[in-house]
Amino acid sequence: MNGIDAIVFALIDSNVKSVTGVPGFPITKLMEKVREKIGSEWSVNEKVALEIALGSSVCGERSAVITKHVGMNVLADPLVSSTTHTIGAGVVVIAGDDPGIEKSQNEQDSRFYGLLAEVPVFDPVNPGTAYQCIIEAFVLSEKTSAPVIIRLTDRLLQTAGDFSRGSTSSPMAGFDKKMWHITMKGKHQLFHKTSYPLMCEYSGGSLLNTIKKRGRIGIISSGFPSYIVDSVVPDDVSHLSLVAVNPLPMELVTSFIDEHERVLVVEETEPVIEKQVTGVFGKLTGHMPYGKVEEGDIRKALDNIGKNVISNEIIPQTIEQRGARPICDNCPYLPLYDAVKETGVPVAGDVGCVILASAPPLSLIDAAFSLGGAISTASGFYRKGIALIGDFALAHSGINGLVNAVHNRHDVVVVVLQNEVSAMTGGQPVPDLTGLVSSYIGDTQILDLExxxxxxxxxxxxKLKKKGMSVILARGKCPVY
Ligand code: SF4
Structure with missing residues (x-):
């Protein structure tokens, strides 16, 4: 079985009743498998997904949220607050990172959210540890009254391996409303008195963290890179593999560093562990690359472990080298894109299919910062410009930008690519906001491209000549979905 199977069985064995999520690489396939077995729904955005999970938790049901790494930014608000607010039944946030940026807008590392929100983070190595992480995460979440993050990558989800299923477990904690008698400051103090020490105690003693002592040189790794380290490391190199990675088991890590002459840190994608310790080598010293870790990177780093610093010239990859991801030849929006380009006004885009219009030869988009961000970005333009936004992006968070634009009297032509699917992530259905938008924006026009x-x-x-907001709901049928 693979990592996807391991997680699905672990959710079933943890008696999870509700899974919410937002599609995107690399977790869409995982969620689709979950949806065959457990009550679940695609949410319009990640903040909503986590808030639903927290609602289930308060009512005594275990719940999980499945999101890609950039979705962690969107759910960060309730995540950070929930730790001191406290929760009831266990909540696990499964974050799919994309080292190497195969299908994402950035390469951020979800483990950082463990440090920010002060919640435990598990970084499984293989299907076996992925199963165990989920099982232990629900128990830990209930013990510490805080959500727990599981960080995954596509390679882990696809990797085959064995795991043994244990007996099923049920929620062991209820939500305690006594916390409303404590001030906000008091909640943070209570968190550091009770919950955080329990998290440290757990990671310090977790059997998921393994150590093999063999020689003068050591490697500290976390997550799927530990699997790669095990396959390439010579017999005389020690290996500390961390799975319970936040809070960092400091005693274990520092004694491993003290016991070795040189220690290399191997982790994806950012130097999260490396930044928390001293006297090690890794990304910050040029021994390891940022992003995806390959066997050759580890071998090269070990060959150079005697050096204190390695100078690595970073040559940013260009669209010409990689090749632009093309827009489908039969995309119904091509004539509209051509017309938008001819206006010559600034164009804000989104990170759905619209982003494909940013590359040459169309080069249509001036800026596209985030999913749902087109309308707000265009609201900041010095003149009336165009916001090109997909219908999923509008429902995700673009609707907030629309409300703000009306409230603050901005001038934007909003072109909604209304194809009723989230075409970038696998064709999931999208809420129809026609009634809501047309009742809110006087100048709303439906344009049926069929x-x-x-x-x-x-x-x-x-539309560009008019003052205020204009919306064009451009209806097209995506031939792919
Ligand atoms: S997937 Fe559909 S909406 Fe996206 S570019 Fe292709 S045809 Fe157009």
């Missing part, structure tokens, strides 16, 4: 359409360039020019 039928003969007016002169698009002229239409956009008219």
């Amino acid at each position: 039928k003969p359409v007016p002169d698009l360039k002229k239409l956009l020019a008219e």
Whole structure:
């Protein structure tokens, strides 16, 4: 079985009743498998997904949230607050990172959210540890009254391996409303008096962290890279593999460092462990690359372990080297994209399919910072510009930008690519916001691209001349989904 199977069985064996999530690489396949076995729903955004999970927790049901790494930014608000607020039944946030940026807008490391929110983070090595992490995470979440993060990557989800299923367990904690008698400051003090020490005690003694002492040189690794280290490391190199990675088991780590002459840290994608200790080598010293770790990187680092610093010239990859991800030849939005380009005004995009219009030869988008961000970004333009936004992005968080634009009297032409699916993540259905938008924005026009359409360039020019907000709901059928 693979990492996906291990997680699904662990959720079943943990008696999880509710799973919420937002599609995206690398976790869409995991969620689809979960949906075959457990009550679950695709949420419109990650903050909503976590808030639903917290609601289930308060009512005594275990719940999980499945999100890609960038979704962690969106759910960070309730995540950080929930630790001092306290929860009831266990809540586990499964975050899929994308080292190497195969299908994402950045390469951020979800383990950082453990440090920020002060919650435990597990970084499993293989399907066996992934299963065990989920099982232990629910128990730990209930003991510490805080959510727990499990960080995964695509390679872990796809890797085959054995695991043994244990007996099922049920929630052992209820939500205690006594915390409403304590001030906000008092909640943080209580957290550091009770919950955080329990988290440290757990990670310090966790049997999921393993150590093999063999020689003068040592490697500290975390997550899937530990699997790679085990396959390449010579017999005389020691290995500390960390799975319970936050709070960092400091005593274990520092004594491992003290017992070895040189210690290399191997982790994806950022130097999260490396930054918390001294006297080690890794990304900060140039021994290891940022992002995805390959066997050759570890071998090269060990060859150079005698050096204190390695100078690595970083040459940023260009679109020409990689090749632009093309827009489908039969995309119904191509004529609209051409018309938008001809207006010559600034264009804010989104990170759905619209982002494909950013690369040459179209080079249509001026900026696209986040999912749902097009309308707010265009609200900041010095002149009336265009926001190109998908219908999923509008439901995700773009609707907030629309409300703000109306409230603060911004001038934007919003073009919603209304194809009723989240085409970038596998064709999941999207809420229809036609009624909501058309009742809120007076100048809302439905444009059915399946039928003969007016002169698009002229239409956009008219909308750009008007003051205030204009919305074009451009309906097209995505031929892929
Ligand atoms: S997946 Fe659909 S919406 Fe996206 S570019 Fe292709 S045809 Fe257009």
